[in-house]
Every structure is written in structure tokens, then in C-alpha cells.
Amino acid sequence: MEANIERLCEEKGLKMTEQRRVIARVLSWAEDHPNVDEVFLRASKIDSHISLATVYRTVRLFEESGILTRLDFGDGKARYEDSSVDHHDHLIDVETGEIIEFQNDEIERLQREVARQLGYELVEHRLELYARRLKGKG
Amino acid sequence: MEANIERLCEEKGLKMTEQRRVIARVLSWAEDHPNVDEVFLRASKIDSHISLATVYRTVRLFEESGILTRLDFGDGKARYEDSSVDHHDHLIDVETGEIIEFQNDEIERLQREVARQLGYELVEHRLELYARRLKGKG
DNA sequence: TTAATTGCAAAAGCTTTGCAAACCT
DNA sequence: AGGTTTGCAAAGCTTTTGCAATTAA
Numbered sequence: 526m527e528a529n530i531e532r533l534c535e536e537k538g539l540k541m542t543e544q545r546r547v548i549a550r551v552l553s554w555a556e557d558h559p560n561v562d563e564v565f566l567r568a569s570k571i572d573s574h575i576s577l578a579t580v581y582r583t584v585r586l587f588e589e590s591g592i593l594t595r596l597d598f599g600d601g602k603a604r605y606e607d608s609s610v611d612h613h614d615h616l617i618d619v620e621t622g623e624i625i626e627f628q629n630d631e632i633e634r635l636q637r638e639v640a641r642q643l644g645y646e647l648v649e650h651r652l653e654l655y656a657r658r659l660k661g662k663g
Numbered sequence: 664m665e666a667n668i669e670r671l672c673e674e675k676g677l678k679m680t681e682q683r684r685v686i687a688r689v690l691s692w693a694e695d696h697p698n699v700d701e702v703f704l705r706a707s708k709i710d711s712h713i714s715l716a717t718v719y720r721t722v723r724l725f726e727e728s729g730i731l732t733r734l735d736f737g738d739g740k741a742r743y744e745d746s747s748v749d750h751h752d753h754l755i756d757v758e759t760g761e762i763i764e765f766q767n768d769e770i771e772r773l774q775r776e777v778a779r780q781l782g783y784e785l786v787e788h789r790l791e792l793y794a795r796r797l798k799g800k801g
Numbered sequence: 802t803t804a805a806t807t808g809c810a811a812a813a814g815c816t817t818t819g820c821a822a823a824c825c826t
Numbered sequence: 827a828g829g830t831t832t833g834c835a836a837a838g839c840t841t842t843t844g845c846a847a848t849t850a851a
Contacts, residue, residue, distance in 0.1 A: 540850055542806060561840080576808050581841060597737050599789075601815090601840070616778060619786050629777050635770050636792055640754060643765060645794035648757050651737075652790045654774055656783035678825055680831060699815080714833050719816060739815065739841090 528553045528607040533592050547572045548583045552593065552605065558615075558624055560602040598624075598653065614652040666691045666745040671730050685710045686721045690731065690743065696753075696762055698740040736762075736791065752790040 530549040534541060551567045552559075559567070565580045584605055587593040596604040598617060612633075613626040632652065640647040668687040672679060689705045690697075697705070703718045722743055725731040734742040736755060750771075751764040770790065778785040 540805065542850065544807070574808090578809080578842080579807060582806085585842095597735065599735050603840085616781060616783060618783070625781055627777055627781060629773060632770055632773050632777070635767060635773070636790075639765055639767050639770070640792050640794045641797070643754060643763055643794075644797050645754060645756070645792075646797050647792055647794050649793040650791060651793075652774075653788060654778050654783075654785055655787040655789075656778045656781075656785050659779070659782050659784050678830065680825070682832075712833090716817080716834080717832060720831080723817095741815085 528609055530587070530592055530607065533609075534587075534590070537590050537592070539586070539590065543572065544568075544575050544579050545583055547575060548580060549587075552584075552587070552607065555606075558596055558604040558606050560604045562602070564605070614654070616654040616656055619655050619657055666747055668725070668730055668745065671747075672725070672728070675728050675730070677724070677728065681710065682706075682713050682717050683721055685713060686718060687725075690722075690725070690745065693744075696734055696742040696744050698742045700740070702743070752792070754792040754794055757793050757795055 530553045531541070531546055534545065534549055539545065547568050548564060551564055551571070555564075555567075561577070561580055561584060564584065565575070565577050568575045568580060584593060584595075584603075588595050588605070592608055593605045594608045596606060596615070598604065598615070611628065613628045614632075616625040616627055617623070618625070636650050636652075637647045668691045669679070669684055672683065672687055677683065685706050686702065689702055689709070693702075693705075699715070699718055699722060702722065703713070703715050706713045706718060722731060722733075722741075726733050726743070730746055731743045732746045734744060734753070736742065736753070749766065751766045752770075754763040754765055755761070756763070774788050774790075775785045
């Protein structure tokens with residue numbers, strides 16, 4: 526269940542500085558979808574010699590290397606998650622901000638079909654459900 | 664097919680300045696999904712006494728009044744469209760940036776079902792398909 | 802050794818805001 | 827008349843970048 530981003534970086538031949546190792550570890554351990562500030566905070570606790578600029582440069586590098594996926598939930602801050610996990614979409618609790626991952630093959634299939642009907646081949650998609658917890662289920 | 668945002672504003676009791684009228688008209692006429700800069704440009708051609716700050720304030724006001732819907736395609740710029748049109752999602756051509764609207768009831772139904780299964784009631788959703796034009800169809 | 806990476810601070814890009822002047826109703 | 831809205835310029839926020847110093851390979 527735990528990604529090994531450090532190893533992925535080495536496999537891709539990235540030069541591994543101490544900063545990159547720390548950031549990679551922080552991201553491997555993350556079970557949520559941290560934004561850059563949060564990654565910086567967590568990394569700083571491990572090694573205080575890491576700058577915010579380096580975090581920005583590193584997550585961009587990891588994203589361009591296909592190691593991370595950038596998410597955008599419309600709050601103006603980019604969030605990141607490990608690319609290697611099985612594909613899923615996100616449900617965002619509009620009251621608490623909690624993020625739940627889900628997967629639905631039928632929706633995926635319909636998306637490809639919609640694209641094809643419009644004369645397109647699906648490259649990527651983004652599906653976010655903004656929802657409110659049902660009463661009587663809390 | 665043409666929204667009448669000016670009338671909607673009046674119905675909601677918004678004070679109608681000349682600037683707001685011009686911006687409302689620009690948005691009513693738009694057949695695409697302009698960002699704030701584009702709205703400002705189009706409005707300036709009609710009345711050069713409109714400032715960018717006013718456009719920002721106005722689209723926010725219209726959004727809060729339920730007249731406009733804010734879109735975010737991940738390019739760092741907010742885009743707007745008339746809220747009153749029937750619900751639809753967006754397919755973005757990854758090569759040209761062209762935006763195609765589509766609607767699929769079955770996907771909508773499955774979204775509500777997914778949310779309910781997770782113990783949630785769907786409030787809103789965002790579905791974007793990023794796709795590439797199929798060869799032989801151009 | 803040497804090209805790549807870092808930290809710092811400055812800057813870029815989108816958006817918001819303080820304030821005096823101008824404006825609807 | 828009186829509260830609202832506007833324009834301007836300045837500031838806020840996230841993200842990027844120039845450059846000298848540092849570091850991995």
C-alpha cells in the first residue's frame with residue numbers, strides 16, 4: 526500500500542539529492558492529497574534545510590516524470606497524489622472537505638463512449654463529486 | 664438560445680450600472696467559456712470606461728447571485744458560463760483547446776448512485792474529458 | 802570535476818481590496 | 827441624499843525564476 530517514490534526516481538535516473546529523498550518519502554507516506562505547502566511542512570519537520578522553491582521544483586519534476594499526478598479541487602492550490610495507485614475519482618465532502626476516493630468502471634466506460642461518439646479518443650478525465658453526508662448515516 | 668442576463672439581474676434586484684449592463688450583455692452573447700480577461704476585452708470594445716477590477720467584481724457578484732457558473736479547466740484562469748443552460752459537462756480537445764459541451768443522463772444517474780452508496784447526497788459535480796480528435800474523422 | 806540542484810529573494814500571473822470620486826435609485 | 831459601485835493602484839496568493847553557492851555522480 527505504500528508507494529516507493531524514492532525507488533521510482535532512481536529507476537528513472539533522477540539525481541537524488543537529500544531534499545528529493547525527503548520529499549519523495551513524505552509523498553510516499555501521504556495517505557491524503559497534500560498541497561505544496563503541506564508537503565513543505567512535512568518535509569521541513571524531517572529536514573529543515575528544504576526550501577519551498579525546491580518543493581515546487583520537485584513536485585513538478587515528479588509530475589513530469591509521471592510519478593505524481595496533480596489534482597485541482599478548485600481551491601487555487603495544486604494537490605498531489607502518487608500516480609501508481611489504481612485509477613480512481615474523488616468525492617469531496619462539501620461540509621468537511623474530506624476527500625473520498627472511488628472507482629466505477631461503468632462510468633469510465635461511458636466516458637470513453639461519449640468521447641468516441643463526439644469523434645474523440647479519451648486521453649484523460651477528471652470527475653469530482655461534491656456531496657453532503659446523508660442524515661441518519663453519521 | 665440567447666441568455667438575457669441583464670433581465671435576470673433586474674429580476675434579482677441588482678443595481679444596474681452601465682458597466683454591469685455591458686458585462687451582462689457580453690456574457691449573454693458569449694457562445695464560448697471566456698475567462699475574465701476575455702470578458703474584459705470584449706466589454707472594453709463596447710465601453711472603454713470599464714476596469715478589470717470591475718469585471719472581477721461583477722462576475723463574482725453574478726456567480727454569487729446564481730446567474731453565472733464558474734468553470735476551472737486547470738489553466739489557472741477562471742472561466743464563466745451562463746447558469747441557466749441545461750446541465751452539461753465539457754470535453755476539452757487537448758491539442759486545440761476547443762471545448763465541446765455534452766450531456767449524458769446515464770453518467771449523471773451513476774454519479775448520484777455512487778454518492779448514495781458512499782452515504783452522500785450529490786450536491787454538484789465536475790466532469791471533464793480531455794481527449795484527442797480521432798484520425799480519419801477530421 | 803562539472804553539470805545539475807539548491808536557497809534566497811525577487812518577480813510573475815491571477816485575483817482581491819482600500820479609498821476617494823462617481824453613480825444609481 | 828445616501829448607500830453602492832467604480833477606477834486606480836497597491837497588495838495578496840500561489841507558483842516560477844535568476845543567480846551565486848552547493849552538491850551528486
